[in-house]
Amino acid sequence: MITAIVAFSTVVDYDASSRIKFVMFTGITGFVLALFFMVAYVAGVRAARGMIALILDVIWLIFWLTAAACASAVLSDGLDTSEMKASVAFSWISFFLWIGSTIISFQDTRSGGSAGPPPTAGPQIPNSSVSMCFSEINIQRASADPSSKRPSLHVPQPSGRCRAFGLVPNSFHPLGLLRLVKRECKCSQGPLATGMKFTVLYGKRVARLELPPTVTLTELSEGLAERFNLQDPTALKFRLQEGQPSVRVRDYPDATLESAGFTSGCKVRMSVSKHAAAADGGQQDSTHAAQQQQDQQQQQQQAEAPATAGDAKFVKGQPVLYRTREGTWQEAKVVDVDYSVLPFSYGIEIDGHYRETEATRLAPLPEAEAAAA
Structure with missing residues (x-):
């Protein structure tokens, strides 16, 4: 807004040229638009962000580029004054600032942003690389396609009125599920439900998760295997407390966290079944033995030399x-x-x-x- 004011105020005394008049027009309208959108954004007017703002930003981006070019042309024609130099400088500054405004409007249009200043105390994201938030999301196995390994997500439609309600991918979670984002949701179904929080211990490594109770052990093991770089997710087993028998994923693949005894706030110790560890160990031993044999052969070939000069x-x-x-x-x-x-x-x-x-x-x-x- 300041650059627009300076841009058209410095060329008021040179309004005889059509190029100067265009610079004045662009500066005045740019100032009015900037003032309008600032007030409308604070007041919560929907036109302040969205498609209308994006279209106006694109149009005035072209206007400012033309105005900066016109002012530069007038300056190069011989009107070399300090006011004209200031007009050229602030015209180009306005053009680059309008590029930033256009990019912001484009991002708001894609994300469905609403007008109004951001809240002072928004929802805090848990400080964990494997935390996520769920709300009324039922995770079920796809019954139509038994070969599908990914769960199907069913999101029930709220009965009330939602202004902004969407699903976005959660890149922080190893299970590759979705995170439900709520913006100004006015539904009649009550507050959003949180997932089950628990901690998984694997040796000296720790994973803090927040999942709905309907997640199966197979889905949990696949995500943890990817996080801890394990080969066979079905070979994992979980123990809730010391003295209790371990729950193997191979024996209960479709069991949910709730049916397996997981509760919010519990600590679960994860380990690998003995037969899987033995298979991995045997494979590593055979690989190591083959490598040793190959090294010995190379050393023997390098050490071979004729015993006498007669060779x-x-x-x-x-x-x-x-x-x-x-x-x-x-x-x-x-x-x-x-x-x-x-x-x-x-x-x-x-x-x-x-x-x-x-x-x-x-x-x-x-x-x-x-x-x-």
Whole structure:
């Protein structure tokens, strides 16, 4: 609003040009719109946020871009005064501020925001990465599709009048369920019901959950297995108190939390069945043994070396032929053999020069072979 006032007040003395008049029009209307939407938002008028505000923001975003361009053109034509420079600067500032207003209006339109200032003390989100809020959501297994692993969500329609009532994905919860968000809900069904709060202990790790009593043990185990990086969710078992038998998910897959004895505020100790742990341990042992055997084979291959120098193809003092990079052969003489590396390194002398090479580039002289025969 301030930038709009400055933008049109600095060009009042230069109203002879049509471009100056357009800048004045945009500044005056921008000031009026900003004042109207501020008052309407505080008063709770629905037009202050939503599609109407988004359309006006888009239109005046184009107007401010044009006004800033017009003011810049007038300044470049020679009207180089401090007032004109201020008008250009504040026109561009208004344009960028209107971009932010347009983005906010677009987000409000997508989220269905209502007018009015935000409440001073809103609902607090629990300080837990696995907490969630439920309200009148019944989680049931899909009876039509037995192969479906995800539960179907049934949300009953309220009988009263709701101004804003929606479901949003809860990215904080490992079960991947939904979180019911309530904004100014005026229903005749009473207050929203909260879920069952309990704590799951797995070794030294802790998970604090808030779930409805209708969640089954299978759904609970799948979410916890994903959170704690466990392979088999059906191998989990829960113990409510010391001395009581554990409840295995494999034996009671469709049992709900309420029927399994879970109560709000309880602490549940989770563990893995012995047969699953034994299977995992056997697999790890076999993998470890195979890795050890492979390492031993590599060490044995690296340690293999000829016991005597007789295993070498050429000996010291033997005349040989050396293959050059061009593919030609030259006569040479082996003057040194290094048996400490594989393959052996041969030091040869060619025309008075020393060079090291491998056996693949050497060949015995025919005369030497005939003499040896």
